[in-house]
Amino acid sequence: MNDATSTSLSNKLPLGFRWSSVKAGIKASGKLDLALAVCDGGAAAAAMFTSNQLVAAPVIVGGRHLTATGGRVSAVIVNAGNANCATGEPGIDDCRRSCVAVAEAFGCVFDEIFPSSTGIIGVPLPVEKIVAAVPAAKAALGDRIENAEAFATAILTTDTKRKIAQASFEIDGQTVNLFGCAKGAGMIGPQLVPHATMLVYLFTDIEATSAELQSLLGPAVEESFNAISIDGDMSTNDTVLLLASGKSGVLAAEVVREFDQALKRVCDDLAHKIVDDGEGVTHVVTLDITGAESDADAKTIARTIATSPLCKTAWSSADPNWGRLLAAAGRAGVVFDPAQVLITIGGLPVFEYGVRAADFDEAATHAAMSEREYTIMIHLGPGSGRAHFTTCDLTHEYVSINADYST
Amino acid sequence: MNDATSTSLSNKLPLGFRWSSVKAGIKASGKLDLALAVCDGGAAAAAMFTSNQLVAAPVIVGGRHLTATGGRVSAVIVNAGNANCATGEPGIDDCRRSCVAVAEAFGCVFDEIFPSSTGIIGVPLPVEKIVAAVPAAKAALGDRIENAEAFATAILTTDTKRKIAQASFEIDGQTVNLFGCAKGAGMIGPQLVPHATMLVYLFTDIEATSAELQSLLGPAVEESFNAISIDGDMSTNDTVLLLASGKSGVLAAEVVREFDQALKRVCDDLAHKIVDDGEGVTHVVTLDITGAESDADAKTIARTIATSPLCKTAWSSADPNWGRLLAAAGRAGVVFDPAQVLITIGGLPVFEYGVRAADFDEAATHAAMSEREYTIMIHLGPGSGRAHFTTCDLTHEYVSINADYST
Numbered sequence: 074m075n076d077a078t079s080t081s082l083s084n085k086l087p088l089g090f091r092w093s094s095v096k097a098g099i100k101a102s103g104k105l106d107l108a109l110a111v112c113d114g115g116a117a118a119a120a121m122f123t124s125n126q127l128v129a130a131p132v133i134v135g136g137r138h139l140t141a142t143g144g145r146v147s148a149v150i151v152n153a154g155n156a157n158c159a160t161g162e163p164g165i166d167d168c169r170r171s172c173v174a175v176a177e178a179f180g181c182v183f184d185e186i187f188p189s190s191t192g193i194i195g196v197p198l199p200v201e202k203i204v205a206a207v208p209a210a211k212a213a214l215g216d217r218i219e220n221a222e223a224f225a226t227a228i229l230t231t232d233t234k235r236k237i238a239q240a241s242f243e244i245d246g247q248t249v250n251l252f253g254c255a256k257g258a259g260m261i262g263p264q265l266v267p268h269a270t271m272l273v274y275l276f277t278d279i280e281a282t283s284a285e286l287q288s289l290l291g292p293a294v295e296e297s298f299n300a301i302s303i304d305g306d307m308s309t310n311d312t313v314l315l316l317a318s319g320k321s322g323v324l325a326a327e328v329v330r331e332f333d334q335a336l337k338r339v340c341d342d343l344a345h346k347i348v349d350d351g352e353g354v355t356h357v358v359t360l361d362i363t364g365a366e367s368d369a370d371a372k373t374i375a376r377t378i379a380t381s382p383l384c385k386t387a388w389s390s391a392d393p394n395w396g397r398l399l400a401a402a403g404r405a406g407v408v409f410d411p412a413q414v415l416i417t418i419g420g421l422p423v424f425e426y427g428v429r430a431a432d433f434d435e436a437a438t439h440a441a442m443s444e445r446e447y448t449i450m451i452h453l454g455p456g457s458g459r460a461h462f463t464t465c466d467l468t469h470e471y472v473s474i475n476a477d478y479s480t
Numbered sequence: 481m482n483d484a485t486s487t488s489l490s491n492k493l494p495l496g497f498r499w500s501s502v503k504a505g506i507k508a509s510g511k512l513d514l515a516l517a518v519c520d521g522g523a524a525a526a527a528m529f530t531s532n533q534l535v536a537a538p539v540i541v542g543g544r545h546l547t548a549t550g551g552r553v554s555a556v557i558v559n560a561g562n563a564n565c566a567t568g569e570p571g572i573d574d575c576r577r578s579c580v581a582v583a584e585a586f587g588c589v590f591d592e593i594f595p596s597s598t599g600i601i602g603v604p605l606p607v608e609k610i611v612a613a614v615p616a617a618k619a620a621l622g623d624r625i626e627n628a629e630a631f632a633t634a635i636l637t638t639d640t641k642r643k644i645a646q647a648s649f650e651i652d653g654q655t656v657n658l659f660g661c662a663k664g665a666g667m668i669g670p671q672l673v674p675h676a677t678m679l680v681y682l683f684t685d686i687e688a689t690s691a692e693l694q695s696l697l698g699p700a701v702e703e704s705f706n707a708i709s710i711d712g713d714m715s716t717n718d719t720v721l722l723l724a725s726g727k728s729g730v731l732a733a734e735v736v737r738e739f740d741q742a743l744k745r746v747c748d749d750l751a752h753k754i755v756d757d758g759e760g761v762t763h764v765v766t767l768d769i770t771g772a773e774s775d776a777d778a779k780t781i782a783r784t785i786a787t788s789p790l791c792k793t794a795w796s797s798a799d800p801n802w803g804r805l806l807a808a809a810g811r812a813g814v815v816f817d818p819a820q821v822l823i824t825i826g827g828l829p830v831f832e833y834g835v836r837a838a839d840f841d842e843a844a845t846h847a848a849m850s851e852r853e854y855t856i857m858i859h860l861g862p863g864s865g866r867a868h869f870t871t872c873d874l875t876h877e878y879v880s881i882n883a884d885y886s887t
Contacts, residue, residue, distance in 0.1 A: 194803025396601025
């Protein structure tokens, strides 16, 4: 298995897809803001959406389309710069119009088009700009790495980096490819449910049914995108979409383990890249919680620490203030006995059985926390529940990015 | 009824109490750090403590003492600068030693002493400094306003202001007085349960049993200290203590309504002062949630908005980004229909029935949010559940205060 960081993507892209992006004039910056992905003949699809009570129009429409087609997608149209959320029935109509425009361009039915939007909430979607840009997006389609990268670029908003990941495996001389891309730097605290403004698109050329894809996507998302947090805020537009073209000729049912590993590898890679590019992030912190009564308890504690302003500000200055870790864990609503707790930071002991570790070395711990990435291990007790969670610090830059408002 | 802001406290203090504070050398700054309050003959007491799984030694010892005495307190000893938390059995022993030192000074039994600590977690309590300072604290006791203010000053840590409140009422020519003081500016997201490093001390001269006081304290705390948030972090030391000397000669049982009102007035006043003095706060925001299925649902939504980094950073720049309010409400785990929701900010309509309000005036809303204090009203639907919650913005200054660490 290879990943994007070590291998050229050029000859590893899944067969059966074409990508493009154009400037439709939705982003005030004038950057690429409309992304198009097409699978001629249609792909089997599985998706997960935000569990927010407020859901954007494209999440509603995308869900309906998948239901109507039994999980079949011919094209994905994504705009950045406007979330088409809290826009009422007109927002639904605008979303449908963009799907119809794409369907007409490719001679398919409109419910085979999967829509996504990301950007500001509550502002009417400039659908005319999208409709007008579809021909140019169609003309720009291609199956080369620069096309896939163009797609991955246009979906970005406050992100500072393009986020792509790739995995491939061979089986009996045949190659299965998986390519994924993501956007998201703020309002990241996903809680995706099967029917998720983090946007993730996963493309593969394996042959699978929509149901097979859905059963693999759920666990992969739970351990990756549902195990990260930047600010704990959950978007109204979060979406993860997995499309399988079948063009590799390899049946998913015959390589479940290999495909599952490749899928999880790509999801983990993208999830980590989202946190690494989080708004104002200077430290990426992995929380390894073990010894809880259940995995759910471990994840609840991890999420509470991951979203604690006091923990996150301490991380920003590499402050080994382990008391804040314990205080946050203690308010998570999970019962545990501090006298059984062990904590290490960057492998260094800081807390043991109810008191500061005998070997606690403040200077060494501070040095470990000065690295861009490190792990905090919290062992709670004799249980077998565990969680692996990736989060980040809270910095002045985060406040600046999100408080930036000018009349 | 009068309050501290409009009336001199000097002749409104409850009878039967004396207060003092001294510099024991616990705070690195060298400021006042040991506070003592004494009720000769003992006061009936009720208390509520943090529901954190990690609780400080004084919370454990204080709870045991109240149980042992059936709710009787002769003196309160509070140190600031060290939380005596995560200090194990030695921390319990240190706490007990400080209680014994106070008991010996006043000729009472040690379990009539109520201890509190606030400050850094995980560092052994310098109990020798406390024991050594008790005689000076005893010598400084007095029943004048400057004595009560000295008590209220020594309990502060990162607070920038002393927080005191007062209420009095007359009944048949007799006066009942209530004086309260509080500390807390960070790690404020209390969830107090009856058996809470926000520290609140309430002194009254009404005559009441411990049980009567407890039954009145619970609802007053639920609507005040349990309805505020600065950073959502819950301390390991949160404590609210209500002491009644009985010296007014007025029986609580005969003036329940008047006393309840006075108690709630003092608690509301102190709770508001805690948020107003929150770390880095530039805006105090009151959330009025109505139309929920239950009060609990309304409070859950209020708390989720109150602790949302995206909402709090928007408030810091007076950004009328109401989409963030809706997105936070939507992830609270409470079911509601956005098409039924009404939102006003500072009385101005911003969102109505699923879409941006027709009369939304961005400039006027920005102006309303530029005030130091304003109210956000969110009406969710046809239910009768409601919550009133006070919170604040998240600023660069908050990050600076909590990321301040030097090796």
